Amino acid sequence: xxxxxxxxxxxxxxxxxxxxxxxxxxxxxxxxxxxxxxxxxxxxxxxxxxxxxxxxxxxxxxxxxxxxxxxxxxxxxxxxxxxxxxxxxxxxxxxxxxxxxxxxxxxxxxxxxxxxxxxxxxxxxxxxxxxxxxxxxxxxxxxxxxxxxxxxxxxxxxxxxxxxxxxxxxxxxxxxxxxxxxxxxxxxxxxxxxxxxxxxxxxxxxxxxxxxxxxxxxxxxxxxxxxxxxxxxxxxxxxxxxxxxxxxxxxxxxxxxxxxxxxxxxxxxxxxxxxxxxxxxxxxxxxxxxxxxxxxxxxxxxxxxxxxxxxxxxxxxxxxxxxxxxxxxxxxxxxxxxxxxxxxxxxxxxxxxxxxxxxxxxxxxxxxxxxxxxxxxxxxxxxxxxxxxxxxxxxxxxxxxxxxxxxxxxxxxxxxxxx
Numbered sequence: 001x002x003x004x005x006x007x008x009x010x011x012x013x014x015x016x017x018x019x020x021x022x023x024x025x026x027x028x029x030x031x032x033x034x035x036x037x038x039x040x041x042x043x044x045x046x047x048x049x050x051x052x053x054x055x056x057x058x059x060x061x062x063x064x065x066x067x068x069x070x071x072x073x074x075x076x077x078x079x080x081x082x083x084x085x086x087x088x089x090x091x092x093x094x095x096x097x098x099x100x101x102x103x104x105x106x107x108x109x110x111x112x113x114x115x116x117x118x119x120x121x122x123x124x125x126x127x128x129x130x131x132x133x134x135x136x137x138x139x140x141x142x143x144x145x146x147x148x149x150x151x152x153x154x155x156x157x158x159x160x161x162x163x164x165x166x167x168x169x170x171x172x173x174x175x176x177x178x179x180x181x182x183x184x185x186x187x188x189x190x191x192x193x194x195x196x197x198x199x200x201x202x203x204x205x206x207x208x209x210x211x212x213x214x215x216x217x218x219x220x221x222x223x224x225x226x227x228x229x230x231x232x233x234x235x236x237x238x239x240x241x242x243x244x245x246x247x248x249x250x251x252x253x254x255x256x257x258x259x260x261x262x263x264x265x266x267x268x269x270x271x272x273x274x275x276x277x278x279x280x281x282x283x284x285x286x287x288x289x290x291x292x293x294x295x296x297x298x299x300x301x302x303x304x305x306x307x308x309x310x311x312x313x314x315x316x317x318x319x320x321x322x323x324x325x326x327x328x329x330x331x332x333x334x335x336x337x338x339x340x341x342x343x344x345x346x347x348x349x350x351x352x353x354x355x356x357x358x359x360x361x362x363x364x365x366x367x368x369x370x371x372x373x374x375x376x377x378x379x380x381x382x383x384x385x386x387x388x389x390x391x392x393x394x395x396x397x398x399x400x401x402x403x404x405x406x407x408x409x410x411x412x413x414x415x416x417x418x419x
Contacts, residue, residue, distance in 0.1 A: 011067035014047025107365035120292025127361020145276035149360030166250030179234035195281035288365035383408035
């Protein structure tokens with residue numbers, strides 16, 4: 001190694017811990033190209049080696065051997081609170097023209113900016129749209145759901161009516177077809193409050209990323225989750241797609257695009273499907289999951305690390321990812337191949353329509369709590385997952401469950417402050 005050459009330690013999934021062989025092969029290729037373009041920088045690749053991704057990352061930090069850069073999002077706000085991340089805002093401001101910030105989707109670009117800081121450069125960013133079975137809609141004589149998030153006719157009440165018409169029960173009383181699957185994963189569950197002007201936390205929480213005050217117990221939230229209970233009568237409320245790809249489910253509400261693409265690839269044309277906007281309550285809203293590349297606060301080579309970040313989040317590199325990736329990249333200009341793949345797998349929807357759904361989700365999107373609220377997982381998320389099933393199965397009232405979540409959250413916040 002030349003005397004002037006520096007080494008950057010890059011932590012990636014490496015084909016394990018949620019990664020794929022295709023992703024690992026792609027990383028090897030783009031990393032080699034970076035070294036070719038930047039002979040003064042050598043990349044040392046670190047992987048989980050069979051461990052959990054976050055567990056290995058935590059071990060690297062606790063043993064005083066953190067990577068210089070890493071990817072795949074995760075608990076970004078928690079990383080910030082632990083002092084792991086370098087604030088990229090000075091670099092972003094300096095190189096704003098070079099970055100072509102206007103090329104990033106708006107939701108992705110703002111995902112990790114708070115308090116005047118910029119904690120991660122977006123690479124992947126996926127809204128959680130509504131997934132529908134086009135064949136079942138046609139069979140029921142229904143027009144498919146709107147793709148435009150600004151379509152004021154696409155209301156929650158209309159969604160409930162669609163679910164009712166798609167729900168099928170046989171003469172023996174057994175359910176033959178679900179009208180809807182309502183995803184209530186810990187990542188998704190809080191989002192329903194946003195549609196009705198509610199929230200689970202106060203403004204100070206979002207300005208600092210540190211949980212301050214839980215606001216689950218409110219009239220807006222009670223309305224939101226009462227509406228959710230009404231919808232669940234015509235299907236199930238679960239953590240997942242609940243058999244959508246078997247062809248016996250009309251819709252899935254808040255289905256991440258990664259799951260959509262994986263399901264479509266696995267079934268290869270078994271059904272025709274499409275994605276649509278999430279219907280509005282009193283306002284439009286969308287859930288986003290954005291995976292950024294981050295720089296360690298302990299790096300000895302911040303300029304070299306920043307050069308790598310600019311390269312890996314460039315239009316050209318993102319475009320190369322879309323040839324195999326199942327989640328959409330954060331730059332609009334790099335998306336065409338991904339859109340074409342999604343359209344072909346759909347068998348129903350055009351690439352332009354897929355883009356309309358993605359762009360609208362970015363416009364109205366808010367980043368998932370586990371990414372932007374420190375300690376959401378596991379301290380706070382477990383509270384909602386423990387309490388929501390009783391509400392959705394009508395074993396407890398909405399107000400009772402929200403009260404229990406409020407109390408549990410406040411206890412969780414108090415515990416976090418003690419740490």
